[in-house]
Amino acid sequence: MSLSTKYNPSExxxxxxxxxxxNKLFSxxxxxxxEPYSIxxxxxxxxxxxxxxxxxxxxxxxxxxxxxxxEGKNACWVPGTDHASIxxxxxVVAMLKxxxxxxxSINREEFLSYxxxxxxxYGGIILEQLKKLGASCDWDRTKFTMDADLSEAVISxxxxxxxxxxxYRGIRMVNWDPQGKTALSDDEVIFKEIQSKLYYxxxxxxGSEDETxxxxxxxxxxxxxxxxxxxxxxxxxxxxxxxxxxxxxxxxRSIPILEDDYVDVEFGTGCLKVTPAHDVxxxxxxxxxxxxxxxxxxxxxxxxxKAQILVGEDRFIARKKIAKLLKEAGxxxxxxxxxxxxxxxxxxDAVIEPKLSLQWFLKMEDITKPALTAxxxxxxxxxxxxxxxxxxxxxxNVRDWCISRQLWWGHQIPAFYLPNGExxxxxxxxxxxxxxxxxxxxxxxLADLKQDEDVLxxxxxxxxxxxxxxxxxxxATGEKNEDxxxxxxxNDLVTAPEILFFWVARMIIAGYEYMGEKPFxxxxxxxxxxxxxxxxxxxxxxxxxxxxxxxxxxxxxxxRTGMLFSSPAGNDLPFDEKLVExxxxxxxxxxxxxxxxxxxxxxxSIQNHQNQTAxxxxxxxFNQALEEIEDHFSKFRISxxxxxxxxxxWDDFCSWYLEMIKPEYQKPIDxxxxxxxxxxxxxxxxxLHPFMPFLTEELWHQIKGRDVKNALIxxxxxxxxxxxxGMITDAAQVFEVVSQVRNIRASKGISPKEAFALTINTxxxxxxxxxxxxxxxxxxxxxxxxxxxxxxxxxFVVKSDEFFIPLNESIDVEAEKENLKKEIEYTKGFLxxxxxxxxxxxxxxxxxxxxxAIEKKKQxxxxxxxxxxxxxxxxxx
RNA sequence: GGGAAUUUAGCUCAGUUGGUUCAGAGCAUCUGCCUUACAAGCAGAGGGUCGGGGGUUCGAAUCCCUCAAUUCCCA
Numbered sequence: 001m002s003l004s005t006k007y008n009p010s011e012x013x014x015x016x017x018x019x020x021x022x023n024k025l026f027s028x029x030x031x032x033x034x035e036p037y038s039i040x041x042x043x044x045x046x047x048x049x050x051x052x053x054x055x056x057x058x059x060x061x062x063x064x065x066x067x068x069x070x071e072g073k074n075a076c077w078v079p080g081t082d083h084a085s086i087x088x089x090x091x092v093v094a095m096l097k098x099x100x101x102x103x104x105s106i107n108r109e110e111f112l113s114y115x116x117x118x119x120x121x122y123g124g125i126i127l128e129q130l131k132k133l134g135a136s137c138d139w140d141r142t143k144f145t146m147d148a149d150l151s152e153a154v155i156s157x158x159x160x161x162x163x164x165x166x167x168y169r170g171i172r173m174v175n176w177d178p179q180g181k182t183a184l185s186d187d188e189v190i191f192k193e194i195q196s197k198l199y200y201x202x203x204x205x206x207g208s209e210d211e212t213x214x215x216x217x218x219x220x221x222x223x224x225x226x227x228x229x230x231x232x233x234x235x236x237x238x239x240x241x242x243x244x245x246x247x248x249x250x251x252x253r254s255i256p257i258l259e260d261d262y263v264d265v266e267f268g269t270g271c272l273k274v275t276p277a278h279d280v281x282x283x284x285x286x287x288x289x290x291x292x293x294x295x296x297x298x299x300x301x302x303x304x305x306k307a308q309i310l311v312g313e314d315r316f317i318a319r320k321k322i323a324k325l326l327k328e329a330g331x332x333x334x335x336x337x338x339x340x341x342x343x344x345x346x347x348x349d350a351v352i353e354p355k356l357s358l359q360w361f362l363k364m365e366d367i368t369k370p371a372l373t374a375x376x377x378x379x380x381x382x383x384x385x386x387x388x389x390x391x392x393x394x395x396x397n398v399r400d401w402c403i404s405r406q407l408w409w410g411h412q413i414p415a416f417y418l419p420n421g422e423x424x425x426x427x428x429x430x431x432x433x434x435x436x437x438x439x440x441x442x443x444x445x446l447a448d449l450k451q452d453e454d455v456l457x458x459x460x461x462x463x464x465x466x467x468x469x470x471x472x473x474x475x476a477t478g479e480k481n482e483d484x485x486x487x488x489x490x491n492d493l494v495t496a497p498e499i500l501f502f503w504v505a506r507m508i509i510a511g512y513e514y515m516g517e518k519p520f521x522x523x524x525x526x527x528x529x530x531x532x533x534x535x536x537x538x539x540x541x542x543x544x545x546x547x548x549x550x551x552x553x554x555x556x557x558x559x560r561t562g563m564l565f566s567s568p569a570g571n572d573l574p575f576d577e578k579l580v581e582x583x584x585x586x587x588x589x590x591x592x593x594x595x596x597x598x599x600x601x602x603x604x605s606i607q608n609h610q611n612q613t614a615x616x617x618x619x620x621x622f623n624q625a626l627e628e629i630e631d632h633f634s635k636f637r638i639s640x641x642x643x644x645x646x647x648x649x650w651d652d653f654c655s656w657y658l659e660m661i662k663p664e665y666q667k668p669i670d671x672x673x674x675x676x677x678x679x680x681x682x683x684x685x686x687x688l689h690p691f692m693p694f695l696t697e698e699l700w701h702q703i704k705g706r707d708v709k710n711a712l713i714x715x716x717x718x719x720x721x722x723x724x725x726g727m728i729t730d731a732a733q734v735f736e737v738v739s740q741v742r743n744i745r746a747s748k749g750i751s752p753k754e755a756f757a758l759t760i761n762t763x764x765x766x767x768x769x770x771x772x773x774x775x776x777x778x779x780x781x782x783x784x785x786x787x788x789x790x791x792x793x794x795x796f797v798v799k800s801d802e803f804f805i806p807l808n809e810s811i812d813v814e815a816e817k818e819n820l821k822k823e824i825e826y827t828k829g830f831l832x833x834x835x836x837x838x839x840x841x842x843x844x845x846x847x848x849x850x851x852x853a854i855e856k857k858k859q860x861x862x863x864x865x866x867x868x869x870x871x872x873x874x875x876x877x
Numbered sequence: 878g879g880g881a882a883u884u885u886a887g888c889u890c891a892g893u894u895g896g897u898u899c900a901g902a903g904c905a906u907c908u909g910c911c912u913u914a915c916a917a918g919c920a921g922a923g924g925g926u927c928g929g930g931g932g933u934u935c936g937a938a939u940c941c942c943u944c945a946a947u948u949c950c951c952a
Contacts, residue, residue: 005915191952341952389881390950397951497949534948565903566889572948574889578904585917592915599914640891643903658914665913739921746909746921753912842935843896851896851936858897 003598003702007591009555012698017131019697023708026136028076030486037073038487039065040466040520041137042495042503043145045084046123047091052529052537052563052575053496054126055133055547059560060494060526060638062135066690067633068491069136070717076487077136078469080143081123085410085458086180086347092118092409108408108453115409119146132548134556134693136713141469145461146411149472154411154461155427156475157514162425166363167403169415169423173280174402176355177345178301178315182406183359189343189352196340200269200333201326203229206245206254213238213246213257214333216268218340219278220326221318224251224307227282227291228274233259235270249331250322251308258289280354293356301353315353360404360413360454368395370512371505380508383524383636387497394501401506403457410455417450418442424449427476463506466490466519475514493520496528524636527572529563537575550580557692558584564642564691586646587695590688593654594699596662597677603668610773611673614660617731618680620723621652627720629687645687653684656735660774678703683718733798734771740796741779744805748794755782759790761868762801795872797823800864802872813876820873824866831862 020026028038039061044054061077069075092115093103103111127142143150161167174183199220202212215229229246231238238257245254262285263272276286277295286293296307301315309325310318326332343352372395374380375388382388404413416432417423420440426432429449436444467474471484480488489511495504504523511519529537529544537544550559562580566573625648632641661677663669682703685696689712700712745752758781760768765786768775772784790804794816797803837843838855 003914006917386882393880393951501950571890576888576904579889581917582904585915588917589915592918594914596914637891640902643891646903654915655919662914742920743922749909751912752910752920837936840935844935846935847896854897 003591003595005592005595007555007588007695009557009587009694010552013132013134013551013556013694016694016697017134019711020136020713021139023711025708025711025713026077027138027140028074030482031074032486034072034074036076036487037065037068038076038078038490039492039494040469040490041077041079042493042499043080043082043143043462043465044126045087046081046119046144047084047087048126050126050129050547052544052547053526054130055559056529056563056573057494057496057526058130058133058135059563060524061492062133062560062693063564063638063690064492064494065136066693066713067717069713070686070689070715072716075136076138076141078141078143079127079130079135079137079139080141080465080469081127081145082458082462083119083144083146083410085405085407085455086182088115088119089407089409090180090347111408119144129548132551132556133560136693143469145458145465147472150461150464150468151411152427153464153468153472153475154456155414157464157510158411158414158456158460159425159427160475161362166367167360167425168363169358169360171356172359172361172402173283173354174357174359175343175345176299176353176357177348177350178299178353179348179350180345181299183355183357183402183404184345184347184352190346191341191343194340194342196338196342198268198336198338199323199326200336201249201273202331202333203246203249203273205241206247213241213271214269215271215273216336217273218338219275219319220322221303221310221315222275222278222296223248223273223322224253224303224309225275225277225294225296226253226255226273227276227286227294228255228289229257230260230263230272230274230285231257232263232265232270233261235263235265237270249329250325260285260288277356278354283354283356295356297353297355301350316351359402360415360456362401362403362460364398364400367509367513368398368505371395371508374508374512374518380518380520381522383522387500387525390497391500391505395505401457403460404452404454405457406453407455410458411461413452413454413456415452417452418444419448423452459502459506462503463510464514466493466507466511467514488515489518490520492522492524494524494526497525498528500525522636529573529575531575534574545575545577550577554580554584555587555694557587557695561586561642561646561691564639566639586650587692589650589654590684590692590695590699593649593658594681594702596658597674597681598702600663600674601668602671602674604671606668606670608670608672611661611670611676613770613774614657615673615676616724617727618652618657619721620725620727621657621731622648622680622683623721623723624725624728625652626687626718627723630720642691645691649684649688653680656778659778685712686715686718689713689715730767731771733767734775736798737768737775737803738778740798740803741781741805744794744796748807750807752780755780756805757781757783757785759785759787759793759804759806760801761788761804762786764801789871789875791875795820797865797868797872800861800868802868817873817876820869820876824869824873827862827866827869831859831866834858834862 041061042057065075065077092111095118096103096114123144130137158167175189177184196218198216198218200214200216201220201223202214205211205213213229217223226248231241241257242259244257246257247254262281263270274282274285274291276283276291276293278297285291294306296303297315298304303310303313303315303318305311310321313321323332323335344350345352372392375382375391382391414427415423415425416429416436418436418440420442422440424432424436424439426435429446429451432449433444433446436442436449464475467484467488470487471481474480474484493504507519511517531537531543535543547559554562559580561583563573565579565582625644628644629641632638632644657680661669661673682700685700689696693713697712700706741756741758744750745754756779758775758779762768768784775781776784790806793804793806795802795804834855838852838859844852
């Protein structure tokens with residue numbers, strides 16, 4: 001068999017993904033003989049295509065799930081998608097517009113059938129793309145937040161919470177998006193600094209000839225909705241106006257002048273116009289003073305008839321026109337440039353209009369309590385833990401959750417309005433009818449009921465995700481099915497910190513409310529994938545590489561490792577294609593290591609004399625590395641786990657071990673070494689598998705033919721055995737000697753082919769004797785001898801041992817002396833510091849014995865080294 | 878305006894209770910090599926006042942104060 005010198009990933013990828021799928025190796029079912037390990041995917045939006053954020057996030061999940069599977073756990077990764085009300089509705093509306101269909105011209109049912117059609121066509125794209133990445137989800141379990149049973153779950157929960165009195169309907173000032181024509185939560189509003197103007201407007205005082213007061217406002221178009229003018233009670237400038245009335249310019253309506261602490265004496269003129277319908281703070285003032293609420297702005301952001309003037313004009317056009325009218329009327333005192341923070345819709349970028357509206361709310365005060373405690377007490381652990389702070393501050397200051405959205409795509413609110421003006425909340429219209437007739441003693445028909453037009457916030461369905469993917473019916477029946485009993489709570493959740501509150505916190509709330517139990521044990525928060533300029537990678541900026549294209553070029557394994565090389569938990573990932581290239585190179589390195597081993601001819605008649613030490617050393621080193629790797633995994637330091645694996649494979653296995661045991665060209669290898677080496681390689685395949693599933697499965701089967709049961713994906717994860725620390729330390733010292741010899745070759749321009757005779761002056765010759773064969777091979781020595789010194793030879797020092805290499809050519813004695821002097825000087829300086837420390841009584845008295853002992857050893861080592869160096873120097877002179 | 882986080886090599890980051898894991902890793906850079914597994918490679922080298930300043934301590938990247946810069950959350 002001959003293998004290409006370069007690993008070609010694409011063939012292996014499709015072959016092994018098909019193999020895993022056909023043999024159902026990703027699938028999981030209840031089995032009480034095994035420990036369950038479950039992850040629910042953060043369901044990607046049906047609108048999306050795979051981006052770099054998904055790649056990072058899902059690679060992490062796949063690493064975790066694959067490792068758990070190999071550890072013998074019953075690993076279940078549930079995939080699915082989210083219906084994403086606002087985003088999807090926007091896409092569908094845009095799609096219809098292109099077809100020349102206006103959303104307003106069709107009814108709800110027609111719209112929804114277009115939306116479903118759209119979802120069927122595009123909704124599964126991301127999941128298909130994840131397969132290319134190697135994601136080992138149990139695809140038979142794929143769920144969608146608007147599946148019939150999951151929808152029922154949402155409705156049941158709404159009804160239940162309403163019955164518990166936790167859901168209520170109320171008038172609130174909401175963030176209205178006049179373009180999307182929907183209310184947004186505070187978190188969906190992005191504040192931007194906008195250059196605007198502060199308009200100073202004069203209001204006449206009623207009953208006086210020419211007395212006026214001046215207010216400053218950024219929104220002159222709302223003066224028609226003014227309900228009062230407020231002054232600060234401590235502001236003597238305006239005390240005389242109290243109790244009088246002011247007249248709104250242009251429309252000549254008179255309004256009271258009131259006192260309120262809220263007014264900032266410093267800001268503007270110190271007089272505040274109060275417009276309860278169009279400003280959150282004014283609304284509060286309005287409640288305090290029982291002011292009339294005059295709403296002059298329509299849903300689409302134009303002025304309505306209550307404005308009396310400029311009816312039908314857009315709010316921004318009206319602003320300009322009002323300013324002009326005021327100027328003409330002589331009531332515009334001045335205009336001033338002013339920057340203010342203006343809220344914009346995250347989805348449509350429209351300027352948010354504070355608007356009073358009737359919405360559905362979930363009371364958050366009580367329901368959040370167990371969710372806060374769980375995270376604060378580390379019942380649910382956040383990685384990295386710094387997010388606990390953020391989590392707490394949000395939960396402490398949480399506001400009631402506005403759960404209604406003025407959209408069609410989503411779960412329609414199960415509230416039914418009756419002809420008598422009342423409403424009933426029930427799962428279906430039929431149930432609602434029964435309740436209604438009973439409650440009000442009426443004899444209504446189904447046709448008399450009118451269901452609420454709005455749908456629920458998308459997060460009101462995804463907060464149930466860790467429960468509903470296993471058992472959507474539990475909310476209605478209260479009876480847990482087997483899946484839910486077995487897989488819940490899930491183990492780990494991998495998601496982005498941006499949705500810590502939107503989603504993670506709410507899942508925790510729902511978990512405690514409905515299961516009385518946390519939804520997951522660990523939350524791993526990834527960073528944002530950014531480009532080199534630090535900008536978030538996004539399709540709209542065009543700064544994101546196409547993930548599938550990357551996979552094509554570098555291989556899925558290369559992309560996976562590339563993403564993980566530089567992504568500690570909670571830190572942003574500054575993406576650079578170089579990382580992915582490094583991943584590809586790593587795959588190639590492993591491929592070639594295998595080519596080397598596979599190419600050896602085995603001769604069972606040879607006894608293994610030389611390679612015992614190498615084998616023992618590597619065994620120890622492997623176990624030490626595995627212990628490290630496990631430790632990193634246990635702390636969710638996935639990047640570090642990968643880096644430790646990378647170094648184990650590249651440095652220890654390839655650069656050191658294989659070079660130690662490699663037979664001469666075209667010479668055979670002994671059977672024992674060969675078998676040990678293959679066994680080592682197999683262990684490496686196992687440890688690498690979660691990171692690089694395709695390459696490792698491919699090589700696993702190249703090593704020898706295996707059946708499905710023995711596929712790598714389901715092979716047992718290796719256990720870290722005891723290791724010989726002393727041997728690892730000794731080897732490190734020998735490696736240092738090898739490096740020094742190589743350094744001499746490199747700096748003197750001597751060919752690596754020229755063998756050296758090495759003489760060692762040491763107190764511990766046994767150390768070198770046990771590694772002699774290795775030393776000879778790796779440093780290319782013709783002999784190793786032990787002795788005090790060698791005349792006219794180059795020398796170097798490792799620890800307190802001295803090494804001599806005689807060269808055929810004459811050495812530059814002066815340069816050598818210079819080098820030795822430099823090193824002596826440095827070591828003396830180092831010794832000085834140590835001695836100083838040790839002669840400080842307070843150090844010796846206060847520092848722990850162990851620390852003092854270490855310092856004393858430093859002193860002894862340094863003194864020995866100086867002596868060795870000085871001897872060498874003396875011999876040169 | 879209130880709160881939090883971050884600042885260590887050219888880049889991205891480790892550095893746990895203050896003391897040998899203490900100044901580290903990977904990448905990048907430089908030098909020499911197409912040495913029969915791998916140039917997607919091998920061998921070697923250089924590179925940092927641990928953001929600035931002050932303090933506590935026998936001892937500070939680590940603890941405290943202060944200033945600065947960056948980022949995020951809330952208003």
